[in-house]
Structures are given as C-alpha cells and as structure tokens.
Amino acid sequence: MKNLIASVKIAITSQLYLKDPESSELGLKIVHKGIDLINSIGFEEFTFRKLGLEIKSPEASIYRYFENKHNFLLYLNAWYWGWMEYRLLIATSNVVSAEKRLEKAVFLMTEGVQNDPNFHGIDLVKLQEIVVAEASKTFLNRRVDKANKVGAYQSYKDFVGNVASIIKEINPTYRYPSMLITTVVEGAHQQRFFAEHLPRLTNKQPKPHYLSKFYMDLVLKTIKSN
Amino acid sequence: MKNLIASVKIAITSQLYLKDPESSELGLKIVHKGIDLINSIGFEEFTFRKLGLEIKSPEASIYRYFENKHNFLLYLNAWYWGWMEYRLLIATSNVVSAEKRLEKAVFLMTEGVQNDPNFHGIDLVKLQEIVVAEASKTFLNRRVDKANKVGAYQSYKDFVGNVASIIKEINPTYRYPSMLITTVVEGAHQQRFFAEHLPRLTNKQPKPHYLSKFYMDLVLKTIKSN
DNA sequence: ACAAATATGATAGTAATACTATTACTTTTG
DNA sequence: CAAAAGTAATAGTATTACTATCATATTTGT
Numbered sequence: 001m002k003n004l005i006a007s008v009k010i011a012i013t014s015q016l017y018l019k020d021p022e023s024s025e026l027g028l029k030i031v032h033k034g035i036d037l038i039n040s041i042g043f044e045e046f047t048f049r050k051l052g053l054e055i056k057s058p059e060a061s062i063y064r065y066f067e068n069k070h071n072f073l074l075y076l077n078a079w080y081w082g083w084m085e086y087r088l089l090i091a092t093s094n095v096v097s098a099e100k101r102l103e104k105a106v107f108l109m110t111e112g113v114q115n116d117p118n119f120h121g122i123d124l125v126k127l128q129e130i131v132v133a134e135a136s137k138t139f140l141n142r143r144v145d146k147a148n149k150v151g152a153y154q155s156y157k158d159f160v161g162n163v164a165s166i167i168k169e170i171n172p173t174y175r176y177p178s179m180l181i182t183t184v185v186e187g188a189h190q191q192r193f194f195a196e197h198l199p200r201l202t203n204k205q206p207k208p209h210y211l212s213k214f215y216m217d218l219v220l221k222t223i224k225s226n
Numbered sequence: 227m228k229n230l231i232a233s234v235k236i237a238i239t240s241q242l243y244l245k246d247p248e249s250s251e252l253g254l255k256i257v258h259k260g261i262d263l264i265n266s267i268g269f270e271e272f273t274f275r276k277l278g279l280e281i282k283s284p285e286a287s288i289y290r291y292f293e294n295k296h297n298f299l300l301y302l303n304a305w306y307w308g309w310m311e312y313r314l315l316i317a318t319s320n321v322v323s324a325e326k327r328l329e330k331a332v333f334l335m336t337e338g339v340q341n342d343p344n345f346h347g348i349d350l351v352k353l354q355e356i357v358v359a360e361a362s363k364t365f366l367n368r369r370v371d372k373a374n375k376v377g378a379y380q381s382y383k384d385f386v387g388n389v390a391s392i393i394k395e396i397n398p399t400y401r402y403p404s405m406l407i408t409t410v411v412e413g414a415h416q417q418r419f420f421a422e423h424l425p426r427l428t429n430k431q432p433k434p435h436y437l438s439k440f441y442m443d444l445v446l447k448t449i450k451s452n
Numbered sequence: 453a454c455a456a457a458t459a460t461g462a463t464a465g466t467a468a469t470a471c472t473a474t475t476a477c478t479t480t481t482g
Numbered sequence: 483c484a485a486a487a488g489t490a491a492t493a494g495t496a497t498t499a500c501t502a503t504c505a506t507a508t509t510t511g512t
Binding site: 047048049059060063067068069 | 468470
C-alpha cells in the first residue's frame with residue numbers, strides 16, 4: 001500500500017469510525033465520494049446504499065468503516081474543524097497584533113474557501129458547503145451528549161478556544177468570548193444559507209466580503225467599549 | 227361541535243396542512259400530543275405511528291391532517307412565530323421609545339417563555355423548546371425553496387421585518403437589520419442549547435437574563451456607533 | 453326526520469431505510 | 483507460503499413513511 005498519509009494529518013478521535021478511513025483506498029473513496037454525494041443530494045437523502053452504488057462497493061463494506069451515516073457526518077465535521085484549526089494556526093502565526101489575528105480568524109469563520117480547494121484529496125469547497133448546511137444536525141439531536149463524551153466536537157471546541165484567547169488578549173475582562181465566537185460562526189453559516197434560499201432573512205450585499213466585514217465590525221464593537 | 231376558535235387565532239397558511247387541525251377535536255389532539263411527544267423523544271425519533279398510539283387513533287387518521295412529519299414541524303414553527311408576532315405587538319404597543327421597544331423585542335427573542343405558559347391549549351414552554359432544538363431543520367434541507375413558496379416561513383419573516391423597522395427607527399442608515407436580528411435569534415437558540423449540552427461553546431452565567439443582556443448589548447453597540 | 457356528506461376507525465399492504473449476518477474470494481504481510 | 487485481514491456478493495430483518503380500502507359513526511342541510 002502506498003503512503004496515504006501526508007505531512008499534516010488531521011487528528012480525529014477513533015471513536016467516530018470503526019476503521020480509519022484514511023488507512024485504505026476504500027476508506028478514502030468512501031470519504032471523497034461521500035462528500036460529493038452529500039453535497040449533491042443533501043444529508044437526508046444520503047444513504048450508504050446510494051454511496052455503495054457510487055463507489056461500486058456493497059453497502060456492507062461501508063458499514064465496516066462507519067457505524068451509521070450520522071457518525072459519518074460527525075467524522076466529516078470533526079475533520080473540517082481540525083482543518084480550520086490548522087488554517088487558523090497558519091494564518092495567525094507570526095502576526096504580532098492581536099487585533100490583526102482576530103481579523104484573520106473572523107475571516108476564516110465567515111468567508112468561503114477560496115484557494116487551496118483540495119487537501120488530502122478532499123474537496124474543501126464541497127465539505128464547507130456540507131458544514132454550512134448540515135453541521136447543526138451533528139448536535140441538534142438526542143445523541144449529542146454521547147457524541148460529546150467520545151470527543152466528536154473536540155476540534156470545534158479547540159478552534160473556539162483559540163479564538164477566545166485572542167479576544168482575551170484584546171480585552172482581558174470580556175466575559176463572553178465563546179458565546180460571541182459561536183454566535184459569529186453559526187450566524188455566518190445561516191446568513192450564507194439565507195442569502196441563497198430566504199433572502200428576506202438577511203441583507204445580502206453585492207460588495208465582496210460583506211459578511212466578514214459585518215461580523216468583524218460586530219465583534220470589535222462588542223468586545224471593545226466597556 | 228363547540229367553538230374551538232378563541233378571540234385571537236394564529237394565522238397559518240393552509241398549504242401546510244391537508245385539514246385544519248384547529249377545526250376538530252382530533253386535530254387539536256394531534257397538535258397538543260404531538261408537541262408533547264416531539265419534546266420528549268426528539269423530532270428524529272418522532273413518528274406518526276407513535277403519535278397514533280399516544281392519541282389512540284390510527285396513523286392513517288393523522289395523515290389526513292398532515293402530509294408528513296416534516297410539514298407538521300413546519301406547522302408548529304409557523305404557529306410559534308405567529309404567536310411571537312402577537313407577543314411582540316402586545317409588548318411594544320404604546321411604547322414610545324424605539325430603544326425600549328427594541329429591548330422588549332430582544333428579550334422576547336432570547337429569553338424563555340415564563341408566564342402565560344398555555345395558549346389555545348398549547349404548551350408554550352414545550353413548543354419553544356422544540357423550536358430551539360428543531361427549528362433549523364425546517365429550512366436546512368432540500369425542500370426549503372418549496373416550503374418557502376407556500377409561505378411556511380411567512381410569520382418568521384414578518385417578525386424579523388417588524389424588529390428590523392424598530393432598528394431602522396433608531397438608526398435609519400444601518401444596512402444590516404435583518405442579518406443582525408436573525409443572528410440574534412438563531413444565536414440565542416444555539417446558546418441555550420450549548421449551555422445544556424456543550425458548555426465550552428458558550429459562557430453560561432448564573433445571573434438572570436444574561437442571554438438577553440449579552441445580545442441587547444451586542445445589538446445596541448452594533449447599530450449605534452458609526 | 454332523514455338522506456347525504458363528512459370524519460374517523462380498523463386493517464392491510466408497499467417500497468425504502470438502516471442496518472446485521474454469512475460465506476467466498478482476494479490481497480497483504482510475517 | 484500460510485495465516486490474517488480486507489473486500490465482495492448476497493440475503494435477510496425490523497422499522498419507517500407512507501397509501502388504499504371499507505365499515506362505522508357523526509354532522510349537516512332541507
């Protein structure tokens with residue numbers, strides 16, 4: 001088997017899979033084509049049977065990697081936030097000004113992937129679209145506490161923790177950094193969805209980066225005065 | 227049949243049901259017990275078969291009122307926002323100061339139902355819990371455009387429109403009122419959920435109304451300066 | 453008061469989903 | 483080169499998300 005592991009590997013708790021999908025060709029195919037399929041038909045319509053037809057492998061083979069489609073979505077979500085942590089690290093290292101680092105973080109949280117659209121063979125544009133449209137389903141259900149216990153949301157928490165410490169640098173007395181960050185992350189996702197489907201619930205602007213500007217303005221005003 | 231319609235009726239597009247559930251005893255039972263059941267087992271686990279067992283009526287009878295459980299959730303959501311509009315109207319009428327009206331609106335959007343817990347026989351505390359935990363599923367799916375066309379989100383849009391016009395009164399040049407409001411509404415829902423299940427993603431405080439204070443502060447700072 | 457319309461109950465049936473199980477074949481590896 | 487591990491092929495099950503049919507009960511208009 002050729003080496004499938006590149007220099008940077010996104011670490012994901014082994015509790016989310018039965019067998020590491022990055023350890024075999026079939027596993028990688030499941031992830032890559034799974035992203036394509038969820039992106040094209042949506043998570044509700046997505047089944048392992050359909051994915052099996054796509055990759056020309058039986059449904060049962062996919063079940064050897066993931067217990068069910070919910071865990072597959074948890075896996076993709078964890079991978080996404082692991083990758084976001086990595087991007088945050090790169091974007092902020094060697095930047096002295098905390099405010100500049102915060103700006104980079106907000107940009108990452110609110111804007112779509114642009115360059116670097118492929119990493120470890122994963123289509124990052126599609127993966128991000130999945131996270132925007134489906135990620136809230138990873139926690140808005142009765143399995144959330146169990147999933148949390150096995151570390152399903154660890155990389156998301158770490159990301160939020162990292163941005164929170166930037167805010168603490170800027171204003172050490174500010175009491176709600178995590179609340180503010182998750183409001184921005186989930187808010188930005190919703191606004192992007194609304195802009196496409198329910199425009200009256202948002203205020204789409206023609207100018208580039210209006211979303212990150214809106215949220216950056218909101219964050220700075222909120223944490224600075226008082 | 228006795229009169230089931232009280233003085234104020236929440237108007238809901240007839241496209242969301244096959245037969246108006248407020249027009250019969252069975253219909254009301256479906257709605258009341260349906261709220262109880264979704265609240266207790268979650269929307270994924272909820273089926274019309276289970277609800278049928280609860281109300282001792284066959285599954286098929288429920289299908290005469292709602293095409294499927296997704297439309298049932300849309301109906302509950304529409305009802306909730308219709309009721310919120312009504313609450314907003316009551317809370318803001320005869321209040322001269324726009325800022326005071328905005329404060330009341332933010333309070334409604336971010337705090338849990340407290341008094342008035344029963345309206346038309348509907349358990350509003352449970353209904354609100356359902357909206358917090360499940361409402362995003364009403365639009366985060368492939369049927370959103372179809373549902374939007376038949377007016378499923380009308381009362382939510384109206385509510386947002388009403389609050390937006392208060393913001394416009396305070397700052398007529400502010401460009402993102404709807405974006406700001408939906409960020410607050412969806413954000414507050416998420417924070418309440420996080421406080422219970424993923425505490426590291428929020429900053430829960432022991433003091434009362436910390437959520438509405440956080441969001442009121444955020445809104446005022448955002449719309450005022452500049 | 454009574455026929456017609458309407459609402460509900462009882463029951464059955466179907467296609468698809470979300471899995472589990474078994475056995476056979478094919479690679480990889482020590 | 484044999485044992486172990488991975489994959490394919492196939493079949494089977496319980497549940498879900500409906501649809502259909504027919505009998506019975508209730509309401510309604512005249």
